[in-house]
Amino acid sequence: MMTAILVAAGLALAFGLLLGIAAQWFHVEGNPLAEKIDALLPQTQCGQCGFPGCKPYAAAIAEGRADINQCPPGGDATIKNLADLLGVEPKPLNADNGTAKTVPMVAVIDEAVCIGCTKCIQACPVDAILGAAKQMHTVIAAECTGCELCIAPCPVDCIDMVPVAIGIEGFRFPYPQTQRVLLAPPLATPTPTVVDQPANAKLDELTRERIVTHG
Amino acid sequence: MSEYALILISTVLVNNFVLVKFLGLCPFFGVSKKIETAIGMSMATTFVLTLSAIASYLTEAFILEPLGLTYLRTIMFIVVIAVVVNFTEMVVRKTSPLLHNVLGIYLPLITTNCAVLGVALLNVQQAHNFMESALYGFGASLGFSLVLILFSALRERINVADVPQAFEGVPIALITAGLMALGFMGFAGMVKA
Numbered sequence: 001m002m003t004a005i006l007v008a009a010g011l012a013l014a015f016g017l018l019l020g021i022a023a024q025w026f027h028v029e030g031n032p033l034a035e036k037i038d039a040l041l042p043q044t045q046c047g048q049c050g051f052p053g054c055k056p057y058a059a060a061i062a063e064g065r066a067d068i069n070q071c072p073p074g075g076d077a078t079i080k081n082l083a084d085l086l087g088v089e090p091k092p093l094n095a096d097n098g099t100a101k102t103v104p105m106v107a108v109i110d111e112a113v114c115i116g117c118t119k120c121i122q123a124c125p126v127d128a129i130l131g132a133a134k135q136m137h138t139v140i141a142a143e144c145t146g147c148e149l150c151i152a153p154c155p156v157d158c159i160d161m162v163p164v165a166i167g168i169e170g171f172r173f174p175y176p177q178t179q180r181v182l183l184a185p186p187l188a189t190p191t192p193t194v195v196d197q198p199a200n201a202k203l204d205e206l207t208r209e210r211i212v213t214h215g
Numbered sequence: 216m217s218e219y220a221l222i223l224i225s226t227v228l229v230n231n232f233v234l235v236k237f238l239g240l241c242p243f244f245g246v247s248k249k250i251e252t253a254i255g256m257s258m259a260t261t262f263v264l265t266l267s268a269i270a271s272y273l274t275e276a277f278i279l280e281p282l283g284l285t286y287l288r289t290i291m292f293i294v295v296i297a298v299v300v301n302f303t304e305m306v307v308r309k310t311s312p313l314l315h316n317v318l319g320i321y322l323p324l325i326t327t328n329c330a331v332l333g334v335a336l337l338n339v340q341q342a343h344n345f346m347e348s349a350l351y352g353f354g355a356s357l358g359f360s361l362v363l364i365l366f367s368a369l370r371e372r373i374n375v376a377d378v379p380q381a382f383e384g385v386p387i388a389l390i391t392a393g394l395m396a397l398g399f400m401g402f403a404g405m406v407k408a
Contacts, residue, residue, distance in 0.1 A: 026305040
């Protein structure tokens with residue numbers, strides 16, 4: 001009986017000491033919160049949140065000067081991640097900052113109307129539009145990122161954005177998230193331009209994602 | 216050497232902890248919604264299971280057994296596991312913040328994974344020596360990782376499949392797990408233990 005108590009108490013004491021020493025030995029300087037928040041933001045630097053970029057917005061959230069629901073490019077996913085990090089309830093996106101696209105979209109060319117001007121081909125940042133001068137164009141749906149950049153140049157307004165239907169045939173495993181988050185900051189620095197339009201912001205994010213995940 | 220290989224094969228495939236012994240089902244269903252989290256959980260569990268199998272063997276062989284306190288086994292093992300988990304988290308946070316980010320919340324959660332305690336207790340029950348205990352723990356975690364990652368990949372696909380409404384979500388996941396368990400029974404004839 002006595003040995004049992006002694007052994008249990010002794011072991012607990014030893015383990016406690018071990019953990020205490022380990023806590024000292026392996027002490028880590030606490031990560032500034034702003035950096036963690038910054039890592040969760042999409043790094044579009046679009047300024048739709050009302051701050052000059054993702055980093056200032058992250059700093060503002062960390063200091064409690066801004067709410068977590070002001071990032072349209074990130075959408076609900078980013079709000080949820082921020083809520084998890086900060087231990088608060090997720091809330092819907094603030095409409096003042098813009099709207100998020102909830103479903104992935106893909107461009108579709110109305111081939112009967114297309115005049116073959118090649119303007120959309122030049123506008124497409126991912127070469128997802130196929131065609132030649134005076135020939136009908138079409139969109140390679142698997143390559144289209146839904147950036148909407150081809151809509152404005154089209155002189156006959158024959159390009160529509162339609163939601164992508166995800167079924168069991170079209171299923172693809174999403175690109176690894178961690179990789180993008182880790183690689184985003186160094187890639188983001190060379191292009192600190194502030195872009196106003198949501199379309200461009202979305203494009204910025206998507207192209208970067210492609211660059212990173214495809215090498 | 217061959218008995219070590221036998222222990223590994225037996226724990227990974229034949230006596231898989233999740234699908235044959237039905238231990239550790241909570242994380243199996245809890246963190247299998249996305250492959251990334253499943254991989255994080257697998258890595259964390261591999262870490263902790265191997266370490267705690269070794270630590271609990273040492274506790275049993277050098278403290279409980281000589282002093283005749285084997286009836287304290289369960290409670291002491293839980294203490295040991297909790298300490299190992301805590302210690303692992305500290306070490307990982309210091310040495311590899313990247314890995315710590317990936318493992319995240321899953322590291323502390325492993326304390327309550329019953330496969331961890333199960334391995335420690337089964338090691339004692341089957342009178343394993345030091346090397347066998349370590350391999351048993353490592354094999355168990357490999358088996359756990361294998362089925363967890365396979366299962367999460369299946370679930371990601373099933374999410375977009377056209378499933379009858381009554382079976383959407385967890386029910387179809389349970390059925391899938393059952394079918395996987397059936398599949399793993401096919402390994403039963405491979406090794407006569």
